[in-house]
Amino acid sequence: MTLAILTGGTGGAKLVEGLSHEAAPEELAIICNTGDDVVLHGLHISPDLDTIAYTLAGIVDKEKGWGVAGDTFSALELLGKYGEENWFKLGDRDLARHIARTRMLREGATLAEATARLSAALGISSQLLPMSNDRVETRVKTPEGEISFQEYFVKRRWAVDVSGVVYKDAEKSRPAPGVMDWIHGAAAVIVCPSNPVTSIGPILSVPGIRKALKGTRKPVIAVSPIIAGAPVAGPTDKLMAAVGVEPSVFGVAKNYADFLDILVLAPEDRNWRTRIEAVGVQTVEQPIRMNDLEDKRRLARELLALL
Amino acid sequence: MTLAILTGGTGGAKLVEGLSHEAAPEELAIICNTGDDVVLHGLHISPDLDTIAYTLAGIVDKEKGWGVAGDTFSALELLGKYGEENWFKLGDRDLARHIARTRMLREGATLAEATARLSAALGISSQLLPMSNDRVETRVKTPEGEISFQEYFVKRRWAVDVSGVVYKDAEKSRPAPGVMDWIHGAAAVIVCPSNPVTSIGPILSVPGIRKALKGTRKPVIAVSPIIAGAPVAGPTDKLMAAVGVEPSVFGVAKNYADFLDILVLAPEDRNWRTRIEAVGVQTVEQPIRMNDLEDKRRLARELLALL
Numbered sequence: 158m159t160l161a162i163l164t165g166g167t168g169g170a171k172l173v174e175g176l177s178h179e180a181a182p183e184e185l186a187i188i189c190n191t192g193d194d195v196v197l198h199g200l201h202i203s204p205d206l207d208t209i210a211y212t213l214a215g216i217v218d219k220e221k222g223w224g225v226a227g228d229t230f231s232a233l234e235l236l237g238k239y240g241e242e243n244w245f246k247l248g249d250r251d252l253a254r255h256i257a258r259t260r261m262l263r264e265g266a267t268l269a270e271a272t273a274r275l276s277a278a279l280g281i282s283s284q285l286l287p288m289s290n291d292r293v294e295t296r297v298k299t300p301e302g303e304i305s306f307q308e309y310f311v312k313r314r315w316a317v318d319v320s321g322v323v324y325k326d327a328e329k330s331r332p333a334p335g336v337m338d339w340i341h342g343a344a345a346v347i348v349c350p351s352n353p354v355t356s357i358g359p360i361l362s363v364p365g366i367r368k369a370l371k372g373t374r375k376p377v378i379a380v381s382p383i384i385a386g387a388p389v390a391g392p393t394d395k396l397m398a399a400v401g402v403e404p405s406v407f408g409v410a411k412n413y414a415d416f417l418d419i420l421v422l423a424p425e426d427r428n429w430r431t432r433i434e435a436v437g438v439q440t441v442e443q444p445i446r447m448n449d450l451e452d453k454r455r456l457a458r459e460l461l462a463l464l
Numbered sequence: 465m466t467l468a469i470l471t472g473g474t475g476g477a478k479l480v481e482g483l484s485h486e487a488a489p490e491e492l493a494i495i496c497n498t499g500d501d502v503v504l505h506g507l508h509i510s511p512d513l514d515t516i517a518y519t520l521a522g523i524v525d526k527e528k529g530w531g532v533a534g535d536t537f538s539a540l541e542l543l544g545k546y547g548e549e550n551w552f553k554l555g556d557r558d559l560a561r562h563i564a565r566t567r568m569l570r571e572g573a574t575l576a577e578a579t580a581r582l583s584a585a586l587g588i589s590s591q592l593l594p595m596s597n598d599r600v601e602t603r604v605k606t607p608e609g610e611i612s613f614q615e616y617f618v619k620r621r622w623a624v625d626v627s628g629v630v631y632k633d634a635e636k637s638r639p640a641p642g643v644m645d646w647i648h649g650a651a652a653v654i655v656c657p658s659n660p661v662t663s664i665g666p667i668l669s670v671p672g673i674r675k676a677l678k679g680t681r682k683p684v685i686a687v688s689p690i691i692a693g694a695p696v697a698g699p700t701d702k703l704m705a706a707v708g709v710e711p712s713v714f715g716v717a718k719n720y721a722d723f724l725d726i727l728v729l730a731p732e733d734r735n736w737r738t739r740i741e742a743v744g745v746q747t748v749e750q751p752i753r754m755n756d757l758e759d760k761r762r763l764a765r766e767l768l769a770l771l
Contacts, residue, residue, distance in 0.1 A: 199567035229538055235560030239585045241567070249556040253542030256563075260506035260548070278546045 158184060158464065161343035165190045165356020166208040167222035168382055168390055169349030172460075174212050175453030176347070177283060179461055182213070186284040186339035190351070191268065192295035192324060192359030195307045198241050200255040201262055204307070205356070206272055206287060207254060214279035225250040244312045269333040284335065288360040291330035295359050296323045298399075306355055315392040319399035322354050327362035332369075340369040345464045348379035350389060350445065353412050354396040370416035378419040378460060380445055381406045385425040389446065405429065410438045419463065421445060421456075465491060465771065468650035472497045472663020473512035474529035475689055475697055476656030477519040479767075482760030483654070484520055484590060486768055493591040493646035494520075497658070498575065499602035499631060499666025502614045505548050507562040508569055511614070512663065513579055513594060514561060521586035532557040551619045576640040591642065595667040598637035602666050603630045605706075613662055622699040626706035629661050634669035639676075647676040652771045655686035657696060657752065660719050661703040677723035685726040685767060687752055688713045692732040696753065712736065717745045726770060728752060728763075 160180060164173055164187060173187055190205045204223070211217035211225055218224045228248030237243035247255070254275060261271040267290040276285045297309040298321040309315060340346060351357050361367045370377055383406050388394050394404035402408040406426045410417065410433040419439045422429065423446065430440045441463060447453045467487060471480055471494060480494055497512045511530070518524035518532055525531045535555030544550035554562070561582060568578040574597040583592045604616040605628040616622060647653060658664050668674045677684055690713050695701045701711035709715040713733040717724065717740040726746045729736065730753065737747040748770060754760045 198563045199570055200563065225542075229536055229556065231536055231556035232539060232560040232563070235532075235557045236564060239560060239564040239582060241560075241564055249536065249538035249559075250542045252556075252559065252563075253539040253546060253548075256505045256507065256539070256559075257543060257546040257548055263506055275546060 158345070158461070159339075159343040160185050161339040161346045162187045162349060163346065163351075163357055163360050164188070164205070164209060164349035165351030166193070166205040169205075169351040169356065170208050170212040170217070170222065171447040171453050172347070172349045172380060172456060173209055174450070175447070175455075175457030176460070177213055178450075178454050179457040182281075182283045186286060186335065186343065187213075188286050188288055188336050188339065188360060190356045190359050191287045191289065192293050192355065192362075193306045193310075194292070194294070195245070195305055197245050197247070198236060199259070200252075201259045202245070202247070202255050203258070203268070203272075203287065206285065207251065210254075210272075210276060210279060210281060210285055213276075213281045213283055213285065216279070224248050245307060246311075267333070269335070284339070286335050286339070287333050288336065288366070289330040289363045290333050291326070293327045293330045293359055293362060294325040295355050296325050297355075298322065310391070315395065319395060322358070322396060322400050324359050324362035327359070328364065330363050332363050332365050337365060337369055340366065341373055343375060345375050346370060346373065346377040347460060348377065348413065348417070350380040350382040352382060352388075352391060352393045352396060353402065353409055354393070354400050367416060376418045376464060377416055378421065378463060379409070379413055379417055380456070380460070381409050381420060381422045381426070383409055383426075384423040384446060407432050410440075411436055414438055421460065465652070465768070466646075466650040467492050468646040468653045469494045469656060470653065470658075470664055470667050471495070471512070471516060471656035472658030473500070473515040476512075476658040476663065477515050477524070477529065478754040478760050479654070479656045479687060479763060480516055481519050481757070482754070482762070482764030483767070485757070485761050486764040489520070489588075489590045493593060493642065493650065495593050495595055495643050495646065495667060497663045497666050498594045498596060499600050499662065499669075500613045500617075501599070501601070502552070502612055504552050504554070505543060506566070507559075508566045509552070509554070509562050510565070510575070510579075510594065513592065514558065517561075517579075517583060517586060517588060517592055520583075520588045520590055520592065523586070531555050552614060553618075574640070576642070591646070593642050593646070594640050595643065595673070596637040596670045597640050598633070600634045600637045600666055600669060601632040602662050603632050604662075605629065617662075617698070622702065626702060629665065629703060629707050631666050631669035634666070635671065637670045639670050639672050644672060644676055647673065648680055650682060652682050653677060653680060653684040654767060655684065655720065655724070657687040657689040659689060659695075659698060659700045659703060660709065660716055661700070661707050674723060683725045683771060684723055685728065685770060686716070686720055686724055687763070687767070688716050688727060688729045688733065690716055690733075691730040691753060714739050717747075718743055721745055728767065
């Protein structure tokens, strides 16, 4: 059964990992947020694509949820010495990916082409697609001005007030080749438990994608990134509130209501089900917290059973 | 006493190290071959500048004579996996330098400016100068066609016939800022025991430099890279023969005769002294093989004593 999966990085990667074990990997198309992409040290870094790639290749650092397992940080140490900003923790093995990608992009490859070549090199048989080949940049509005998502998330460790989020240049972007076909053609679309504002939001900001999700006759199923009013990880609630979305599972449902068929929520949130169903979204109650591989696989099986 | 020092990488670095111990480092200008520079993985690599910088910073891998001591090769391993050529052994710590330099160059810095900033970061107080900010590429003619010096030296391990060497685009190049002033203004010029064809040759190919060496009234002293007909290291003899220079200490002297005042040669080569002096170059006999720091410092002291 073919699945189109919309995801960000670490949070979504857990479900992607589960699905890659429970479904045929070659039947999965993972459409990844690139709003977090950043150029550091002259290198094009795609944190979400990389996290998903390392996860699918089985080399992700399982404790951190990003980067390559057992990586070292020798280059970063010297980069710091050379006066380069080194708040973004690039491991040596990780660096190779950014170097290779940057060279490919400079030589004229699109981000989708570079991603496909890097995926093949790691033996990944799922389709890993950037949401767009065009640069769409998630910018976070703070009292000190607008900063990139990575500056907000990594450099400031999300300890700064947010008054809004913009997807810069989204209006000029187009979905990467394959994205629309997979959304239209897959047996179902799965929206991972990623941040609705800074992981799924940028994907939805690419003209055509939201409309395709609305238009598809196949089920669109999301897993809530919020449990009992608190984000599973990171500043999801803060960022939702900043853009005027109620930081609850209901806020998630309302935010996706125009295209979402089913929201899978945690038992802790069962009281929200009536309100959510009132905005036209079916609900399914499941333990959605994923602490280990078995949790990830079980949730993946439950999602597949819904279809 | 100010010294202008012409050098390549590993061979010359030994004498540079000795001189940096025996003279005031801030009075040394090291004018470095960049004909070996190569772009790999989209990164600008300057092997000779880097070897000299690591040597002056005291972090060079002393056993290999290049690279950073104790470096790891994690990024390179992954670069290989991503289909990048990995015959050029870039360590993780070393990689930081190429990444930082490439970013500076892309942002508009000249190679001399980038080199100065990288030197400052490593606490190097000598002037480390590329021979030119312009690209001059040492190309080696082989039966299979023309290849870059690094392809010849590292990839093929100099196991291929050479029929000639060209310094591509030398005629369009200019000496880097500071190079001419140092040659004209230094109390002496020292030509390191580097390969005359592929280390010193490219420097001499930059219009104006050879003429400045001829014109200076201060002594120009070279240390022979050949002892008893054999190169101290590498394919010096093969490359000399390939360009029609006798692969002997006499060949070295004749090659530099138009600007050289003194050639320091090994006792093993004392029989050549008369022939060399006949072409107008004075000779000085010294143990010039440098196996350890004491050898390097002793030779440096002898050179300084000559001035």
